[in-house]
Amino acid sequence: MSEKKKELNEIKNLRSKPKKTLRVTSASLESIIYKPFKVLDHGFIRVIDYMGDDSAIVQSARVSYGEGTKKVSNDSGLIRYLMKNWHTTPFEMCEIKLHIKLPIFIARQWIRHRTANVNEYSARYSILDKEFYIPKAQNMSSQSKTNKQGREGSLSKKDTKKFLEILKDDAERNYKHYEDMLNEKQNGEIKNENKKGLSRELARINLTLNTYTQWYWKIDLHNLLHFLYLREDTHAQYEIQAYAEIILNKIVKRWVPHTYNAFKEFQLESFNLSRTATEIIKQRLKGKKISYEKSGLNKREWNELTRRFGIK
Amino acid sequence: MSEKKKELNEIKNLRSKPKKTLRVTSASLESIIYKPFKVLDHGFIRVIDYMGDDSAIVQSARVSYGEGTKKVSNDSGLIRYLMKNWHTTPFEMCEIKLHIKLPIFIARQWIRHRTANVNEYSARYSILDKEFYIPKAQNMSSQSKTNKQGREGSLSKKDTKKFLEILKDDAERNYKHYEDMLNEKQNGEIKNENKKGLSRELARINLTLNTYTQWYWKIDLHNLLHFLYLREDTHAQYEIQAYAEIILNKIVKRWVPHTYNAFKEFQLESFNLSRTATEIIKQRLKGKKISYEKSGLNKREWNELTRRFGIK
Amino acid sequence: MSEKKKELNEIKNLRSKPKKTLRVTSASLESIIYKPFKVLDHGFIRVIDYMGDDSAIVQSARVSYGEGTKKVSNDSGLIRYLMKNWHTTPFEMCEIKLHIKLPIFIARQWIRHRTANVNEYSARYSILDKEFYIPKAQNMSSQSKTNKQGREGSLSKKDTKKFLEILKDDAERNYKHYEDMLNEKQNGEIKNENKKGLSRELARINLTLNTYTQWYWKIDLHNLLHFLYLREDTHAQYEIQAYAEIILNKIVKRWVPHTYNAFKEFQLESFNLSRTATEIIKQRLKGKKISYEKSGLNKREWNELTRRFGIK
C-alpha cells in the first residue's frame, strides 16, 4: 500500500470512531477534523484537535466580568465588544492543534511566533520526504523596486522557465546526494550493503530551503488571530499567506464564526489612523483641505491614507 | 433557589448532554468533568475542558522522531523516556482548563506561573462573595526558626483560638464595610436608596487577603507539571499544596496515568545529586567514608543528603 | 538613622560611583537612575538598570533588514516606520529594570502582564511595611452607571469623609492585629518574650488589599509599551494610570525619545477605524450622510466615532 493510501486509510479510520464527550463541541469543525486542506504543491493543513468555541469565549468573559456582561444581550455582541476593546484573555481560552506540512523557508518565518507549542519532524532522527516547493509560473515574480521585501511584476517567459528548472534540478540533485551520503532511502532500502552512511543530522545540511517539513502546531485563539493578522496580510510572503488564508477561511470561520466576523471588522479590515491622520480626516470632514506638504505625514503615509479614503 | 442550588443544577445540566466527537477522549476525565473537588473551607477545583491524553503525547512524539521512536515498544515506555530526557514539547500538546475558587493570597502565588491563560472574576465589575479562608486550628502553626518562609510547631490553644477570632472578625467587619461603602449587597439589594455608593474598584481595597476569588485557568500539561513540581512540594505554603494535591491526584492521575507515573518517578520523587554529592556517593559505594568537613557541602546540603540516603 | 534616611543614603551612594562602560548609554536616563519618582501616597518608581536606547533599536532593525533600511534617512524615520508597521522585534532589544512600590490591589492588575520578570518582596519571609493606600478625597468617586468597571461623579462630602475613615481604621486595625499575631514588629522588636507568634505566611492573610508591597520588575521595551497602552488608558483604574503616567512621561520619554513620539503617534493617540466605520468616513468625505440607523454600528461605537471626528 502506498504512503498516500496509508494516510487516507488512517484518516478514514480516525473519522469512523465517534466517541461521547461532555465537552463543548463544534459540529462544523468536527465535520472536517483530520481531513487535510491542500496548500501549495505538496503542503497541507489539518485540524487534529481543538478546545472550546464561541460559547467558551463568552463563558470565560462572564466569569471575569460577572454581572457586568449582562447588559450585552447576545454572544455575538459580547464578542464584538471584547474584540474592539482589547479584552484578549477570553480568546486565549480556546485552543487548536493543527498538523501542517510546509517548506522549510516558510517554517522559518512561522516559528517566529513564539506563543505556540510545536513538535516538528526531526531530520536528526528520520529521513525527510522527497518533496520540494516549486512555485507556479505565475508566482515567479521579480524583485519589487519600491518594497525591499516584496515581489512585483513578472519575469520573461524564458527566464521563468529557466529558473523553475534550476529550482527543480538543484533540489533533486541535492536530495539524491542526501540519499547517497545516508546510504539509505526513506523507505529504509540500503543503497550499498558494504558501507556506512553519513549521520542523518549531517547529511540533511545538503538539502535546499524549499524541502518540505511537517509539524504539529498548537496555539490559543488570541495568538492564532495575531498570527493571521500578520501573515494573511498582503505584505507577508505569498507562500505563507496561502497557509494563513486556509486557516482563516476554512478553519477559524467554521470553528468560531462570531469571532471570525469580529476579527475582520476590528482588525483584519480596520484602518489604524495615526494621531496626525486623525486630525487630517477631522479637518477634511469640516471641509478644510490639507495639502501633503502641510500634512505632517511622509509620502508613504500620505499615499496610503488618500488611497484608502478616496481623497486627493 | 439558592446560589449553591443553582450551581448544582447547572452542573447537572452540563453533565446531562453528551455530544459526539471525533477528538481524543479521556473516559476517566469525562466521569468528573464539571464536578467540583472541595479544597480548604470554601475553595474548589473543577475541570471545564481538556485536550488530549497520554496517547496524544505519544502521537506528537512520533511525529517528531518518526521511525526513531519505533524501538520503544509501548506508550508507557516512550512517555518514561520523554520525561527522563527533558523532551518537554510532546507534553505541551495536552491542555486543560480548570475553574478554581481560591483565597486571594494564594491567587497571588499561583499567578506567578506565567505560562497559563487566566480569566479572573473582576472586582471592578462585580461584587465579591462573602467568603474568607479561615485555617483549621491544627494548621495555625508558628513561624519556623530554621526556615524563614515556613511554619513549624503549634501555638498555645488559647492563642490559636484568639487568632482565629481575629481573622474571622476582621474579615467580616471589613466585608461589612465593603458593602456599606458600595451601598449595595452582592444580591443586588440596595442598602440606602437615597445615596450613591463608592465605586467597586475602590471599595474592594478594604477587603482582607483571605477573601476568596475565582478564575478560569488554562495550561498545557508540561507547564502544569512544573507548577505541581513547585507547589506540591513541602516547602510550598500549605494552602497552595492543598490545591496542587487535588490537581495531581484527582485530575492528572485520571487524565494521563502514564505521565503521572513517569512524573513521580523522574521528578516529584527523584533526587538531584549535585556534582559534589555524586562524588561523595561514589566514594561511599567504594567503601570510602567522607566526613562532613571534607565533603565540600554546606551543613544544609549535607543533612539533606545523609537523611535521604540513610548514611552518617 | 531612620529607614527613609538609610534609603536616601544608599541612593546617594549608588549615584556617587560612576564606572566606565563600552555599552550604549542614555545620558538622560543616567541622570535619574536610582532616584525614586513618588506615586500615590506611599508608592514610588525608580530605574535600577537599563539596556539599549533608540540607537539600539535602529541597529537591530538594520541587522534584520540589511540594506533594506538604507532608504530611510534617519533614526527617527526608521523608528516611525517600525512602529507603524508592527515590526515589534527591534523594540524587544531594549530592556529596563524598575523598582516599584505599589498597593497590592494594583500589583494584582499589574502582574497580569506576563512577559516580564518579577522579584516581589515576600511576606512569607519578611514583615510588610505599615503603609496603606488611602485615596485623596477627590478620587473617592461613585460607581459609574454606564461603565460597569469605572467610577464617575462624586460622593457627598460626608460620605467621602466617612469612607476614608473606614479605609484608614480597618487597614490600621488589621495591621495591628498582624503584628499581634506575629508577636513581632517589622523592626524586629518582639512584643511578648513568653510566647510564639503565628507564622508570617499566615498572619499576613489578615492584611487589607491596599497594603503596599514592592518588587523589581524587568521588561523589554515592546512589552512595556503594550503595558502602557492598556494602563495609561482612561479605562484603566486611576491608581494604575498614575504609575503608567510616570513610566511613560518621566522614564520612557527620557530613555527613548524617538520611540516615545512614534508610540504616541501610532498607538496611544491613534484611532482604530473598524471596517464599517472606515466606510462611513469614506462616504462622509464624499459628502454623503449616513444615519446611525443605517450605519451598522451599535450605539456605543456610533457615539465614539462621532465624538472623535466632531460629526453628527
Added chain:
Amino acid sequence: MSEKKKELNEIKNLRSKPKKTLRVTSASLESIIYKPFKVLDHGFIRVIDYMGDDSAIVQSARVSYGEGTKKVSNDSGLIRYLMKNWHTTPFEMCEIKLHIKLPIFIARQWIRHRTANVNEYSARYSILDKEFYIPKAQNMSSQSKTNKQGREGSLSKKDTKKFLEILKDDAERNYKHYEDMLNEKQNGEIKNENKKGLSRELARINLTLNTYTQWYWKIDLHNLLHFLYLREDTHAQYEIQAYAEIILNKIVKRWVPHTYNAFKEFQLESFNLSRTATEIIKQRLKGKKISYEKSGLNKREWNELTRRFGIK
C-alpha cells in the same frame, strides 16, 4: 576596504569610546564586549550588551526574601542556595544580547528556545553571504546505531573526502544559481543590465541548509542557562554544542562567575536519580546488591546508573 576589515574597524571604533555609567558593570565582560569569538568555520559569537551581574542576582533575591536572606553570609553562598532550590526569578534579572553568525540548520534548532528576543538578517530584504558550513573531516561521523539522533564512528577516508566534496559543490552551485536568479551579487553588482531578477524571497529557497545566517539574540540569564543545559549536552548536535561551549566558558564564566560555578555544581554536572534509582543506591549503601532484573530500571537507565557510579 574589504568587508572583514570594515567590521574590524567598526569593532575597534566601538571599543574606543568608553562612557560613564551608574549601572552595575562587569569589568571582565567589558574586556571582551563587541569582540567576536570564532565558532566552526565561518561562525562567531560576540557580546553586544548586557544588564546586571552576580551582584544583581543577589540584590534581587534580597528584595524578595528581605531579612530572610541575611543568614546566608555571602553572595556565592546565596547564589548556590538559589540555584539548588529552583529560585529562578533572581537569575531572570540579568540579561545579555549577543550577535551570532551560524548555519541555518543550527538556527532552526536554536530558535526552538522561545523565551528570547531575536532579530535575524532577512533574506527577503537582503542578499545572504556566500558562506557555508563544511564540517572538518574528523566530524564527518556515520549514523549511530544505538542513538537514532546521533553520530558515532568514522567513515572511510574515501567516503569522507567524497562527501565533503558533495557538500561543497552543492552549496556553491546552489549559491551561484541564487545569484544568477537574483541577477545581482551581494556587493550590488548587477549581472545583466538587460533583465530583471527573481525576487529575493524566492531566489533564496534554492540555498542549502548549511548557508550561514546571523542574528541578534537577547535572553535573560535563567533562560540562557536552560539553553546551555540542553545544548552543551553531549546529546545535542556537535555544531550547536560548539556555540554553547563558547557562551558558557568564554562569556557566562566572565560575566557571572558565582552563577557559573553553581550552575555546573547543581545542573550541568549533577545527576538526577529517579525514585527507583534512589532506592537502589540506598540499598547499595547498606551493602545490599540489587540485580538489573530486580532493579525496576530498563536497560538504558541501568547502564547509565552503573556507569556513573562505577558499580556493577
